[in-house]
Amino acid sequence: xxxxxxxxxxxxxxxxxxRRHLLEIGDLDRDDxxxxxATAASFARSQQRETKxxxxxxxxxxxxxxxxxxxxxxxxxxxxxxxxxxxxLAFKSSGSSVEKGESLKxxxxxxxxxxxxxxxxxxxxxxxxxxxxxHTAAHVVNAGDGKHQHPTQALLDLYAMREATGNLAGLQVxxxxxxxxxxxxxxxxxxxxxxxxxVVLVGPPGLLPEGLAPSTHELDAITSAxxxxxxxxxxxxxxxGANFVPSLREYTARxxxxxxxxxxxxxxxxxxxINRGVELDPRVAxxxxxxxxxxxxxxxxxxxxxxxxxxTTGPVSVExxxxxx
Amino acid sequence: MSGxxxxxxxxxxxxxxxxxxxxxxxxxxxxxxxxxxxxxxxxAAIGSDLETNGHRVFDGENQLLVPAFVDPHVHLRTPGRExxxxxxxxxxxxxxxxxxxxxxxxxxxxxxxxxxxLRGLIxxxxxxARVPVGFMAAITKAQAGAELAELGELAAAGAAGFTDDGRxxxxxxxxxxALQYNAITGRTIAVHCxxxxxxxxxxxxxxxxxxxxxxxxxxxLGESLMVGRDLALAEEIGMRIHLMHLSARESVELLQRAxxxxxxxxxxxxxHHLCLTDEAVRTLDPNVKMNxxxxxxxxxxxxxxxxxxxxxxxxxxxxxxxxxxxxxxxxEEAPFGVTGLETAFSVLYTHLVEPGLLPLETxxxxxxxxxxxxxxxxxxxxxVGAPANLVLLDTAKSWVVRSDGFRSRSSNSWLLGKTLxxxxxxxxxxxxxxxxx
Numbered sequence: 001x002x003x004x005x006x007x008x009x010x011x012x013x014x015x016x017x018x019r020r021h022l023l024e025i026g027d028l029d030r031d032d033x034x035x036x037x038a039t040a041a042s043f044a045r046s047q048q049r050e051t052k053x054x055x056x057x058x059x060x061x062x063x064x065x066x067x068x069x070x071x072x073x074x075x076x077x078x079x080x081x082x083x084x085x086x087x088x089l090a091f092k093s094s095g096s097s098v099e100k101g102e103s104l105k106x107x108x109x110x111x112x113x114x115x116x117x118x119x120x121x122x123x124x125x126x127x128x129x130x131x132x133x134x135h136t137a138a139h140v141v142n143a144g145d146g147k148h149q150h151p152t153q154a155l156l157d158l159y160a161m162r163e164a165t166g167n168l169a170g171l172q173v174x175x176x177x178x179x180x181x182x183x184x185x186x187x188x189x190x191x192x193x194x195x196x197x198x199v200v201l202v203g204p205p206g207l208l209p210e211g212l213a214p215s216t217h218e219l220d221a222i223t224s225a226x227x228x229x230x231x232x233x234x235x236x237x238x239x240x241g242a243n244f245v246p247s248l249r250e251y252t253a254r255x256x257x258x259x260x261x262x263x264x265x266x267x268x269x270x271x272x273x274i275n276r277g278v279e280l281d282p283r284v285a286x287x288x289x290x291x292x293x294x295x296x297x298x299x300x301x302x303x304x305x306x307x308x309x310x311x312t313t314g315p316v317s318v319e320x321x322x323x324x325x
Numbered sequence: 326m327s328g329x330x331x332x333x334x335x336x337x338x339x340x341x342x343x344x345x346x347x348x349x350x351x352x353x354x355x356x357x358x359x360x361x362x363x364x365x366x367x368x369a370a371i372g373s374d375l376e377t378n379g380h381r382v383f384d385g386e387n388q389l390l391v392p393a394f395v396d397p398h399v400h401l402r403t404p405g406r407e408x409x410x411x412x413x414x415x416x417x418x419x420x421x422x423x424x425x426x427x428x429x430x431x432x433x434x435x436x437x438x439x440x441x442x443l444r445g446l447i448x449x450x451x452x453x454a455r456v457p458v459g460f461m462a463a464i465t466k467a468q469a470g471a472e473l474a475e476l477g478e479l480a481a482a483g484a485a486g487f488t489d490d491g492r493x494x495x496x497x498x499x500x501x502x503a504l505q506y507n508a509i510t511g512r513t514i515a516v517h518c519x520x521x522x523x524x525x526x527x528x529x530x531x532x533x534x535x536x537x538x539x540x541x542x543x544x545x546l547g548e549s550l551m552v553g554r555d556l557a558l559a560e561e562i563g564m565r566i567h568l569m570h571l572s573a574r575e576s577v578e579l580l581q582r583a584x585x586x587x588x589x590x591x592x593x594x595x596x597h598h599l600c601l602t603d604e605a606v607r608t609l610d611p612n613v614k615m616n617x618x619x620x621x622x623x624x625x626x627x628x629x630x631x632x633x634x635x636x637x638x639x640x641x642x643x644x645x646x647x648x649x650x651x652x653x654x655x656x657e658e659a660p661f662g663v664t665g666l667e668t669a670f671s672v673l674y675t676h677l678v679e680p681g682l683l684p685l686e687t688x689x690x691x692x693x694x695x696x697x698x699x700x701x702x703x704x705x706x707x708x709v710g711a712p713a714n715l716v717l718l719d720t721a722k723s724w725v726v727r728s729d730g731f732r733s734r735s736s737n738s739w740l741l742g743k744t745l746x747x748x749x750x751x752x753x754x755x756x757x758x759x760x761x762x
Contacts, residue, residue: 103650103653103654104654104655105653105654123655125655125656125657125658126528126538126539126540126609126655126656126657127609127655127656127657128655130609131653131654131655145655146539146655146657147539147540148538148539148540149539183539186537186539209535209536209542210532210533210536211532211533211536211537212533212536212537239525239526242526
């Protein structure tokens, strides 16, 4: 670690009041998105070096509160914090006082007593991150709340799309599948709007909520897309007997993404976890057209950028951090 | 003040004089500046320079003296959740809001589906209530929607009417039998219109806002389909029916058509559905979560039109107290309902009357004479010989709604921090001074 680094937070830097939290894509404007993606790109360069750890957030504490299962999001937030030298504390609802009936507010107050700089929260209910934000001095990052928002997923998707296609403005994106239950789709539609990309939603009629974006049940609509973004059928969020589709078999037959339904040059994305053979044919998932692993890689650097952006003053010194460290 | 319907409340009556207020009773055709003297709880004289006879005197100058309000839709949470509201706190809140009578909903724990529970409540109210309370009883046992409660015995024990409020009577056959059988009681059946298979998992109006927020949708049709069904049943049977807390444009359109065809249907709207739309839900504040949900601007306008043209004759608060712990939760986990008794007049005056969207006379009538008529209660009126059911209002005064300013035990109001115009200076309920500012 170099002594001349300017971004290490020994002296506390005031948070930028205009964006203390990242609760939804609506908290961001286009400049914020561009800055975060640029910051992520510089962190990506730092991750190609042998020593991947940066001292940037040394002494800071990032607490994660996960009330829902997660593989990619929880691991990448933890690794992002560690790569920036922050301390991490992972709280999981199972095995905690939540099982003894502790409320979200009380858990937030309890964890806030450790003076965390950032609280990362995933929760099955819409608005949980905002409730936590109301009861903590920490910056709060929404890592997914119910069917509402998953802003860091949308940012990493933009990052991966830009890496793969070189440009976001004017990009054609078809989001296919269970949009109704998807916080990923809600965040992504807004994020794509911010950067000037075009979206169409494709899927079974009952799973396309009105008003989000142009939508159709005709899978032919993916033909003009540069990116086919495939969503998982979220059966765990569907009430029993809701009858959104008669069967997964029928869903797959009509909306499953197979090599035959794609044209050359189209790229395929999926936020994971994939139900192979349901919404996505394994031949597609394992093909070079699929950006699934790139998305995971993007998740790390984008989450580094989000933590960095919340806890420091701006984008200028990240170059310093990345280049000098 | 009951027209056959039992209201339980304070036994004593007061003597008082209100000096120089502007008297307004749109139904009686009263509009004048005068003194009002109440002897032993009855309006004894209206005129200028009345003798005080040693009575307590209230200065009404530059204030409005009108028939006190009637709220046919209040949750007193008693028995079962006395931490949220009691008969005493709920009726104190009612008095502070200018109400001289309220009807309490039976979805308590235990549910008021049995005459013993009902008698116990009436007895408690005789000791505790600050304003007269009528207790509604359940239409079906345990409000389960399957077997009729003993409507005859409940009516004999003093039920003010019948409702399964909080839940629909989902089965059309059960609702039809209830309306038929209710002929023996002469009470009003009030219905919570919700088609449960359409609203399951719903937390907000099904529309663009819920779609964007990822909240489960509660579509307008979930209400209007049942409104249509219940009006059709009421028409077939020839019975009166009251439709509670209407929220959707389609619902009031159906009611308008049915009334024009001679159906004895009355409709009710709440202050929150008249003032807010689902845009408010973007805050994810659990204090804008109600059942039925806040709807679109077109719905809100339709409710306001229906209120103006007399399709809807009742404003009710659906005062639904919830503990702080319950409401300090993520939106979907938080229970439905907001308080309203202490803010209803002020918020409607501020949002509808002052901007010229609703005549003051119409507001007063829909908050008093309208609800009284829908439930067969005696109408509060400004007339010599009438029981004193009066409210003195200062419409020039503003106040800020604060969580520590409520008489209610709960503070789950959607108006916290808001400034409202119009305060209640004095409430006289059934001849008793129930509230003074």
